[in-house]
Amino acid sequence: MKTKEDQIWQWLEEVTDPEIPVLTVVDMGVVREVDLAGDHPVVKITPTYSGCPAMNEIEQNIKGKLLQEGLDNVEVQTVLSPPWTTDWMTDKGKERLREYGIAPPEGSSADKSVLFGKPKQVQCPHCGSQETTMVSQFGSTPCKALYKCTNCQEPFDYFKCI
Amino acid sequence: MQKELLHYTLRLGDNALILGHRLAEWCGHGPVLEQDIALSNIALDHLGQARMLLQYAARQKGESYTEDKVAFFRDITEYYNLLILELPNGDWGDTLARQFLFDTYNYFFYTELLNSKDDHLKAVAQKAIKEITYHAQWSAEWIIRLGDGTEESHQRVQKSIDDLWMWTGEMFTMDEIDQKLIEEGVAVDLAPIKEQWHQKVAEILDVATLKKPQDDWMQSGGKQGEHSEYLGYILAEMQHLPRMHPEAEW
């Protein structure tokens, strides 16, 4: 039997990220907890980056979706700790990113390059080549870096591993 | 509410807010698109960190306060950021030299803040350290590129470092607020940070073929609310709209 909590998680699977619409907030690992212990449902989310401008919209979209499903008193809480990591992104989410043309985070955040370390080797999402170079550590949004493929010559975004 | 903790929170929040504001001034003016984007991203990280800290400050001040009220309705003497962060951006080399000197400090500082006994400051540090590590890596690489670049870039960035040096001492000064909170395990002891900073800065400057300036007389006062005229102009621009139209909303 499906619990109410499972049902809410399932609804959240339909809320997409405003900046990367192929990912849901669940794929992103942004939703940490659905808490039904109190007198109203609480959805706990955690920001990807401190200044992520999408967080307010994500909060509104979660409330909107659940309102649409008949839950009119949902509270969305932002929690900072433990901090979000790309390890929480689902495998399905990573695959969708690659299909969308964004290279997903490589490996685990535990082996992240230390201070003043070398950039990671990243696979091109277009042709699959490993022959890529980093153009800039910073990309179109805080969560991405800019890479270029030396095989197919295409530039691409890499979802930084943090 | 504990007076020292509030002051300390504001110091950290104001550092992030004022540097974020300064870096945002580069938006649309970077030398190449990628670096324009890089600085805008870094500015955004600082602004995000400022929000987490000023929300915490607002919570300490009481129910009628919000992060916006703390940012927009405090006067210049109630701002406690480091003076180096309010200096005008100067040229690309000046901005990058300031980033390098401050990012390196910030990296060691926040690494230590991870051990704070204050839960909120600790949570902010856990979040921020990932971003700050990126910043520190990026600005150090730029210092090496400029220092070990052309004759002109070498000379100019050396001058930037030399000019900024007297503003670096303030990063490591401690007063009774630090002392009290260090005893409680909340604040970071800046003495070991100073050593780590000098070592890392020397190492990077060496790779960059730049000279590390000698410590001499140092500027201070920002942490206690004594500022240069530059902060006044920043606040005028930043606070103008909310003060003219306190009820304004997006």
Ligand SMILES: [Zn+2]
């Ligand atoms: Zn390719």
